[in-house]
Amino acid sequence: MSEATAKQAPNTRARILNAAESLFMTHGFEATSMRMITGQAGVNLAAVNYHFGSKDALIQEVFRRRLMELNRDRLAALEAEEALANGAPLKPSKIVAAFFGVSLKMAADTEHGGATFMRLLGRTYTEPNEFVRQFLAEEYAEVVQRFMNALYRALPEVPREEILWRFHFMMGAMSYAIAGTDALKLFAGDFDDKDPTRLMPRLMSFLLGGLRAPLPEELIESRTIRRDAA
Amino acid sequence: MSEATAKQAPNTRARILNAAESLFMTHGFEATSMRMITGQAGVNLAAVNYHFGSKDALIQEVFRRRLMELNRDRLAALEAEEALANGAPLKPSKIVAAFFGVSLKMAADTEHGGATFMRLLGRTYTEPNEFVRQFLAEEYAEVVQRFMNALYRALPEVPREEILWRFHFMMGAMSYAIAGTDALKLFAGDFDDKDPTRLMPRLMSFLLGGLRAPLPEELIESRTIRRDAA
DNA sequence: ATCCTGTTCAAACGTTCGTTTGAATCATAC
DNA sequence: GTATGATTCAAACGAACGTTTGAACAGGAT
Incomplete structure (x- = not known):
């Protein structure tokens, strides 16, 4: 369910953005962890730091x-x-x-x-x-x-x-x-x-x-x- | 500064409540840690769990x-x-x-x-x-x-x-x-x-x-x- | 085939989190 | 004084956090 939730996006970046936006809305910034984001986006944990640098930058x-x-x-x-x-x-x-x-x-x-x-x-x-x-x-x-x-x-x-x-x-x-x-x-x-x-x-x-x-x-x-x- | 910030309250319970209320307002729930609360209240870390049971209960x-x-x-x-x-x-x-x-x-x-x-x-x-x-x-x-x-x-x-x-x-x-x-x-x-x-x-x-x-x-x-x- | 660049991955990093523990301290009643 | 119950304390617990690492993998260009 969690992986399938992410929109079938072409690239990793967009998948992360979509998942993050959704999760930030639901749980707030602090309560949304990188593992929740990458989990829902169906990407590796390190992908956020690779593509955006940090959680704040995301x-x-x-x-x-x-x-x-x-x-x-x-x-x-x-x-x-x-x-x-x-x-x-x-x-x-x-x-x-x-x-x-x-x-x-x-x-x-x-x-x-x-x-x-x-x-x-x-x-x-x-x-x-x-x-x-x-x-x-x-x-x-x-x-x-x-x-x-x-x-x-x-x-x-x-x-x-x-x-x-x-x-x-x-x-x-x-x-x-x-x-x-x-x-x-x-x-x-x-x-x-x-x-x-x-x-x-x-x-x-x-x-x-x-x-x-x-x-x-x-x-x-x-x-x-x-x-x-x- | 942090200890003096807390109102000079008679009992530990009230000091915790005052500090927590102030910090929750400033930083939100998730971003406010027990150590911040007890620090500002000038009480021991374990005091929150002793008096209230848990952070959620607080x-x-x-x-x-x-x-x-x-x-x-x-x-x-x-x-x-x-x-x-x-x-x-x-x-x-x-x-x-x-x-x-x-x-x-x-x-x-x-x-x-x-x-x-x-x-x-x-x-x-x-x-x-x-x-x-x-x-x-x-x-x-x-x-x-x-x-x-x-x-x-x-x-x-x-x-x-x-x-x-x-x-x-x-x-x-x-x-x-x-x-x-x-x-x-x-x-x-x-x-x-x-x-x-x-x-x-x-x-x-x-x-x-x-x-x-x-x-x-x-x-x-x-x-x-x-x-x-x- | 080889190198290069961009990307993904599993694993671990050090830190901070909320909570628990067991001894120390205090107040009060006997 | 000593026993008793409530409170405080320093220290540690395991878990989760954001981030880093270095190897593995991909696909062109040379």
């Missing part, structure tokens, strides 16, 4: 492979909207849909392990592994900056710090959405986790509702301006 | 100690509101404030390690450790049921499944809010993480905006089909 590679693709798609989605807008500020809904829509699309891709990766990624923001977090920051820097700028333009009346926080909150909601029904089953024993198609509109409604919520009263310093940013 | 105890207090406070806050309402359905804002207000209050308590625990807890929903998750489910069952019932009454026109999902999303947002600025700094290098007082109204606005957002269109059986959800 972790980094698992992330890089997917994250670059994910962020490339995110930027592409944003740029597509910006091209349509012709210089005008984008609607917040378009920006949010570009970022989180791409995320959920990858999360829905169970075929090529995208779902596995997204659940792993969601847990990683708050995970303590130092060098993974730093690597994540570097890979995310440009993308987040671009999306934040788009949001700043879209919501000029909202303090930037507030937008930053709300984006943070949205990331949390998405993370749990993708971590998905495992956590939900904790609450509601009998839960229907079928039909992940519905997740996207569900989450999008929630995110936009949160993003466009009235500002906390104390932030509305002087004026009564506060109109729902739409 | 983890469980770390959770139980705090979680029971947290959930007790949550229920108390809910019941206080219900007493005021005199049988009438509660406003969603009151329910959300009861649950997440108590959570953030504990998260703000850096004095007694509450902040440490909440960050640990936030990561744990999506963490893979099997028996921790199961334990979490048991401890949460009653509280979540009570809050969900309150929300069902408060929002009778919203499908229950939708409320469940949105509660799930809210938990995610809260988790990231508490995990806090560490993750935020990944995005915005220069970030002002001072003044956690502002976090509560910030988060509350976002959560309520998400909870009360319009339902995704496809859930509104009333025709007018369209493309992407605005």
Whole structure:
């Protein structure tokens, strides 16, 4: 079973990456041993160190492979909207849909392990592994900056710090959405986790509702301006 | 430094619990060794096994100690509101404030390690450790049921499944809010993480905006089909 | 056939893990 | 004081960890 689990991959490298991604998701980084990885991949124990150098380098590679693709798609989605807008500020809904829509699309891709990766990624923001977090920051820097700028333009009346926080909150909601029904089953024993198609509109409604919520009263310093940013 | 870090506690048991809670938060479960724990607690290595039996039992105890207090406070806050309402359905804002207000209050308590625990807890929903998750489910069952019932009454026109999902999303947002600025700094290098007082109204606005957002269109059986959800 | 380069393999490396042991120490009651 | 039970301690246990080693194997190019 363990050997057969690995995708029938052409080369050893890819088999290791696939097995590692899956196991990291299931057990976490620390609890996943090299012997588990090589066992599931059906390769020799030394293969990881030969092809990647170390376990840490393998972790980094698992992330890089997917994250670059994910962020490339995110930027592409944003740029597509910006091209349509012709210089005008984008609607917040378009920006949010570009970022989180791409995320959920990858999360829905169970075929090529995208779902596995997204659940792993969601847990990683708050995970303590130092060098993974730093690597994540570097890979995310440009993308987040671009999306934040788009949001700043879209919501000029909202303090930037507030937008930053709300984006943070949205990331949390998405993370749990993708971590998905495992956590939900904790609450509601009998839960229907079928039909992940519905997740996207569900989450999008929630995110936009949160993003466009009235500002906390104390932030509305002087004026009564506060109109729902739409 | 390592010995002095431990709170000057009367008995060995409490010193171990404090050190373990802090270290689990910082490094995760697997990456925290017994020697790290006993080292920081300033007790003998064998003390953990003597007082708790095993590392797993210690983890469980770390959770139980705090979680029971947290959930007790949550229920108390809910019941206080219900007493005021005199049988009438509660406003969603009151329910959300009861649950997440108590959570953030504990998260703000850096004095007694509450902040440490909440960050640990936030990561744990999506963490893979099997028996921790199961334990979490048991401890949460009653509280979540009570809050969900309150929300069902408060929002009778919203499908229950939708409320469940949105509660799930809210938990995610809260988790990231508490995990806090560490993750935020990944995005915005220069970030002002001072003044956690502002976090509560910030988060509350976002959560309520998400909870009360319009339902995704496809859930509104009333025709007018369209493309992407605005 | 030979050399070279890339890859796989079984075996072992030293380290750290959670746990156990048995003696030493403490507190309390007799 | 001495006996008794609870706690602490230094030391060691076997197992699992990530990594390294050196030989074996593959397939071209010369």
